[in-house]
Amino acid sequence: MYSGHWSENVKFLFAKKVKNTFFLWAFLVGLSLAFISLLSASTSSWATVPTGMQDWWVGKLPAWVPKPKEPAHNLMTTAKVELGRHLFYDKRLSANQEMACATCHLQEKAFTDGNAVSKGVTLEAGARSAMPLANVAYMPVLTWANPNIQSLETQALIPLFGEHPIEMGMAGREQALMQLFATDKTYQVLFNQAFPQLSNMAKKDKNALYNLATMTQAIASFERSLLSFNSPYDQYKYGGKTNAISESAKRGEDLFFGEKLECYHCHGGFNFTDNSDHERLKFPEQGFHNTGLYNLDGKGSYPSHNIGIAEFTGQPLDMGKFRTPSLRNVALTAPYMHDGSIVSLEQVITQHYALAGKASAGPNGTSPIKNETLVGFELSPQELKDIVAFLNTLTDTQFIQNKAHSDPWKK
Numbered sequence: 001m002y003s004g005h006w007s008e009n010v011k012f013l014f015a016k017k018v019k020n021t022f023f024l025w026a027f028l029v030g031l032s033l034a035f036i037s038l039l040s041a042s043t044s045s046w047a048t049v050p051t052g053m054q055d056w057w058v059g060k061l062p063a064w065v066p067k068p069k070e071p072a073h074n075l076m077t078t079a080k081v082e083l084g085r086h087l088f089y090d091k092r093l094s095a096n097q098e099m100a101c102a103t104c105h106l107q108e109k110a111f112t113d114g115n116a117v118s119k120g121v122t123l124e125a126g127a128r129s130a131m132p133l134a135n136v137a138y139m140p141v142l143t144w145a146n147p148n149i150q151s152l153e154t155q156a157l158i159p160l161f162g163e164h165p166i167e168m169g170m171a172g173r174e175q176a177l178m179q180l181f182a183t184d185k186t187y188q189v190l191f192n193q194a195f196p197q198l199s200n201m202a203k204k205d206k207n208a209l210y211n212l213a214t215m216t217q218a219i220a221s222f223e224r225s226l227l228s229f230n231s232p233y234d235q236y237k238y239g240g241k242t243n244a245i246s247e248s249a250k251r252g253e254d255l256f257f258g259e260k261l262e263c264y265h266c267h268g269g270f271n272f273t274d275n276s277d278h279e280r281l282k283f284p285e286q287g288f289h290n291t292g293l294y295n296l297d298g299k300g301s302y303p304s305h306n307i308g309i310a311e312f313t314g315q316p317l318d319m320g321k322f323r324t325p326s327l328r329n330v331a332l333t334a335p336y337m338h339d340g341s342i343v344s345l346e347q348v349i350t351q352h353y354a355l356a357g358k359a360s361a362g363p364n365g366t367s368p369i370k371n372e373t374l375v376g377f378e379l380s381p382q383e384l385k386d387i388v389a390f391l392n393t394l395t396d397t398q399f400i401q402n403k404a405h406s407d408p409w410k411k
Contacts (some may be wrong), residue, residue: 033312056081062229064238064272066278068137074153078226079193079294082408084222087215089407092180094162095169096121101159101219102407104167105128108400110329111226116340120167127165134228134328134399140277140284144322144338145308147286152220157212173284174212181210194218228272228328228399231269236393245393252390255383265373272327272394274318290320292357292370293337300369304340317369329399331392345388354379 056076057067070076087093088101104118105111111133117126128144143151149155157165161174170177181187191209192199192287202209233253236244245253257264264339266274266289274287288309294302302308302320310318324337336342352358356376358364379387399405 027286051339056164060227062238063236065229066133066280068224068278071151071153072368076090077219079190080110080195080221081216081225082090082215082222083187083194084220085216085405086186086408088222089409092164093168093177094121097172098169100189103157103341107402110134110228110332110395110400112333112336113264116335118167120165121169122166123313124165126167128338129335131325132333133223134396135271135326136226137224138271138276138278139347140275141287141323145288145306146312147288147309148312152223153213153216156216156219177215178207178210180198181215182206189318203332203344204219207279226399227407228396230398231394231396233390233395235392246389249393251383252364252386252388255387256295256390260377261387262375263353264374266324266371267327272330273324275324275326287324288321289324289341290319290322290369291337291340291352291370292320292359292374293352294320295357295359295362295364295367298364298368308338328394329392329396331395332400345391348386349384349387350379374405 014290061067077157090099091097091103093100099121104113106113112130116129118130119125130142136152140150140157141147144195149158151208161168161171163171167235175409181191189211191214192202195209195214198209198214203383232244233249234253235241254260255263256267259372265289268274274285277284290300294300300319307319308321310316310378325333331345334343336344336348337352340360342348351361353374354377355361357367357370358375360376
């Protein structure tokens with residue numbers, strides 16, 4: 001559900017202007033969001049696990065990894081995660097019964113889809129590449145370019161019901177969706193297990209159990225369960241296994257964290273990004289950067305349909321600023337950049353960052369508003385092999401093979 005382009009152009013949810021052609025739908029979705037908000041005392045605050053309730057995170061995180069924050073109204077439980085897994089893989093949650101959340105988020109590709117941009121049920125293409133879901137529980141903002149989307153529960157509504165572009169195409173089909181949950185025997189069991197406090201209420205009113213709030217809470221819970229902290233580099237860095245990575249990768253590590261390449265400025269921390277939120281942070285860390293991928297007019301402009309957070313802030317200097325993705329499992333998530341315009345890690349390094357931004361090689365030269373840390377560099381053939389070898393050590397094979405993350409509908 002954490003869709004790559006994420007229907008970020010669904011401005012009726014998160015921008016000031018609303019197009020008249022779908023004003024009514026905007027109003028209805030607004031009511032749904034308000035309902036979910038009423039259930040949430042604090043969507044982004046860390047919630048203390050009540051006495052007698054098991055902390056879901058215990059035993060699931062290495063000692064060196066802090067707990068992510070979870071909303072007070074949607075504490076993690078195994079039952080909610082399992083319901084969310086079924087919802088995530090269910091193609092019946094789309095208008096043509098052929099598209100699930102997992103369609104754009106394949107486990108074997110670290111929950112991306114391998115496409116430059118994804119297409120919805122009408123084959124309309126989105127503007128941005130599918131973002132990976134590993135450790136999304138730690139992300140304080142959830143799309144490439146909309147800083148207002150900060151809740152997984154809220155975000156789940158966008159690919160389901162968004163219309164610009166259309167992804168799963170369920171706008172206007174909400175009642176049919178809830179009827180599916182209420183009549184399907186598997187979902188009857190899973191919803192009751194996930195939300196036992198609503199079971200008695202559902203005997204009188206099925207809408208008490210089967211609604212947008214419970215659906216999105218379950219999907220968000222599954223997404224938060226997608227933890228990836230067992231790559232060869234983790235085993236080397238934190239597990240004391242000195243032979244877990246090659247000598248070439250160790251040299252690549254030095255390059256990655258060194259001043260020559262300066263990758264670590266934006267891709268630091270345990271999740272290899274400057275976007276992070278967890279129990280040890282008082283305030284979330286957010287990073288949006290212009291890496292000089294485009295400079296169409298000599299002033300730093302990007303394609304008009306893909307201008308970064310400037311679309312929402314209205315600030316000219318925010319042109320081309322997109323959220324820094326995590327580099328965990330990066331070898332599996334090609335093509336790269338927000339629009340999937342670079343096909344390989346080698347090209348990302350040599351044809352983009354080494355040039356201080358790909359646009360630097362174009363007719364308009366270096367972008368005047370790109371991030372100041374991008375100054376370019378030269379690499380020998382061996383150094384290129386070393387940095388790619390290091391990036392390959394961030395692949396967590398256990399994560400992409402974990403049956404707890406797989407399709408439960410497959411027999």
